[in-house]
Amino acid sequence: MSLYVMGSLYILAGIYHFISPKFYLAIMPPYLPFHNFLVVASGLAEIVLGMLLFIPSTRMWAAWGIILLLIAVFPANLYMAYGAKFQEMSPWFRWGRLPIQLLLIWWAYRYTK
Template sequence: MTNLSLYVQVFIYVASGINHFWNAKVYQTIMPPYIPAPGLMVSLSGIAEIGLGIGLLFPATRSLSAWGLILLLIAVFPANVYMATSNRFARFPAWLRWARLPLQAVLIWWAYQYT
């Protein structure tokens, strides 16, 4: 993969991680009700995205960070399913809510390129 692809991926994860703190309420809203401590989970996932995204920059941590991102993407998948299937999010177009699900597979594949 090219350096541009790597830097774009780093930017996406670091920006998304920061957004977990700027818009924490939005992220808490899409947490399924069975997930305990949604505020803490949003903060932890934001920290993970920032740290793992930065870790992609360094050859010594790139593979470990990529595996961490893959695990993180799998861990947050239930929130995407909840958003796609819950009537709470009808204000968002259904196609957009459902498009996030296969996007996770693309993001996992993309991160896997750096393992």
């Protein structure tokens, strides 16, 4: 059950990159290049990796891919937590994303074996 919830969450999160790209573009740290490309690529990666979790023969690689993706997007979450332009957002939302990333990494790690 947990596997299907996780896969579905990544698929939905990836789709949301295309529904509301402005949110993801806003949290991109300025030092990263090609913001539009990175938002599209991370959205596609979430969709594909979420789907690959459902296939037993690709599950382990999908879980490792999710872990790498979560590490790769961590700078955006840090930028949102610290960034002055996000101060109007709830601190729970801004700062809560950081420990949730660790929880998501642990969740994906459960499927790497």
